[in-house]
Amino acid sequence: MSPNADLHCHSTVSDGWLTPTEVVRRAAANGVELLALTDHDEVGGIDEAVAVAHECGIGLVPGVEISVTFRDETIHVVGLGIDHRNAQLLDGLAQVRSGREQRAQAMSDALDAVGLHGVLAGARRFARNPAMVGRAHFARHIVASGLMPDVGTVFRYYLARGKPGFVPHVWARLEDAVGWIRAAGGIAVIAHPGRYRLSASDMEALFDGFVACGGEALEVVSGAHADSDVLRFASIARRRGLLASRASDFHGGSESPVDLGRCDPLPPDLVPVWSRLRAAAPAAHLHS
Numbered sequence: 001m002s003p004n005a006d007l008h009c010h011s012t013v014s015d016g017w018l019t020p021t022e023v024v025r026r027a028a029a030n031g032v033e034l035l036a037l038t039d040h041d042e043v044g045g046i047d048e049a050v051a052v053a054h055e056c057g058i059g060l061v062p063g064v065e066i067s068v069t070f071r072d073e074t075i076h077v078v079g080l081g082i083d084h085r086n087a088q089l090l091d092g093l094a095q096v097r098s099g100r101e102q103r104a105q106a107m108s109d110a111l112d113a114v115g116l117h118g119v120l121a122g123a124r125r126f127a128r129n130p131a132m133v134g135r136a137h138f139a140r141h142i143v144a145s146g147l148m149p150d151v152g153t154v155f156r157y158y159l160a161r162g163k164p165g166f167v168p169h170v171w172a173r174l175e176d177a178v179g180w181i182r183a184a185g186g187i188a189v190i191a192h193p194g195r196y197r198l199s200a201s202d203m204e205a206l207f208d209g210f211v212a213c214g215g216e217a218l219e220v221v222s223g224a225h226a227d228s229d230v231l232r233f234a235s236i237a238r239r240r241g242l243l244a245s246r247a248s249d250f251h252g253g254s255e256s257p258v259d260l261g262r263c264d265p266l267p268p269d270l271v272p273v274w275s276r277l278r279a280a281a282p283a284a285h286l287h288s
């Protein structure tokens with residue numbers, strides 16, 4: 001029997017609604033046996049998550065979700081089973097985070113120009129980690145101010161690529177992100193590939209580049225995937241011999257289509273990425 005593994009979710013350390021403690025408790029209550037906390041560009045929640053997972057008796061895999069720019073598209077690369085104290089990883093993540101402040105100011109200016117005034121201060125109130133102000137926090141503020149009904153609508157009107165509040169930003173290079181994850185002993189995973197607006201040939205180039213620099217896995221089952229995405233990326237996993245991950249990408253609030261631990265199972269012939277992972281807080285009943 002496969003464990004109930006959920007290898008991608010967020011806490012208040014980046015743009016989740018729940019603290020690391022609350023995330024782990026909710027996962028345990030939902031029957032998750034192996035959880036990875038993967039905040040954007042930041043590992044500050046891992047120690048707390050490990051401690052609480054230990055109390056709850058579930059496995060906790062230290063993780064991170066790194067923002068990458070590939071051919072002008074933002075790609076997310078999850079690192080699983082990382083040593084979250086590794087200096088090379090920490091330096092890299094600090095570098096990625098460092099552009100956020102300026103970007104947030106530029107987003108606020110751009111939104112001001114289309115009549116949404118003073119939104120940076122509002123976004124900051126939704127960001128528990130002041131170094132990690134991002135689009136989700138802007139969206140939550142705009143919803144709270146009564147202008148839009150939900151964050152999905154805010155992204156559609158204002159924050160998605162091509163909309164007035166979208167500010168192009170250069171994140172990490174693919175090979176750097178994968179390199180930091182590997183330096184920290186982790187496995188690199190392409191997050192929610194079904195979300196990227198890449199042509200078929202750019203998608204192939206993404207996987208070529210990813211494998212060439214040591215990437216080993218992709219999310220086949222994701223809270224962001226339709227059934228057709230699962231079929232498409234299962235076939236890419238088979239063809240390329242990549243490990244497969246299962247991941248809710250839970251953020252909390254009412255923003256997540258799938259709750260912790262509630263994704264569909266992986267297609268049974270794929271090799272699960274957790275066959276290669278060891279939990280920092282091992283669940284009592286899971287060996288390895």
Ligand code: AMP
Nearest residue numbers: 015040067133134135136151152155251
């Ligand atoms: P950022 O790193 O600041 O560009 O923000 C990216 C985050 O915004 C993602 O991790 C999601 O949490 C959120 N996000 C992106 N697109 C959408 C969308 N269409 N609807 C809701 N949330 C979104």
Ligand code: MN
Nearest residue numbers: 010015136251
């Ligand atoms: Mn997010």
Ligand code: MN
Nearest residue numbers: 065076191192
């Ligand atoms: Mn993501």
Ligand code: MN
Nearest residue numbers: 008010065249
């Ligand atoms: Mn995510």
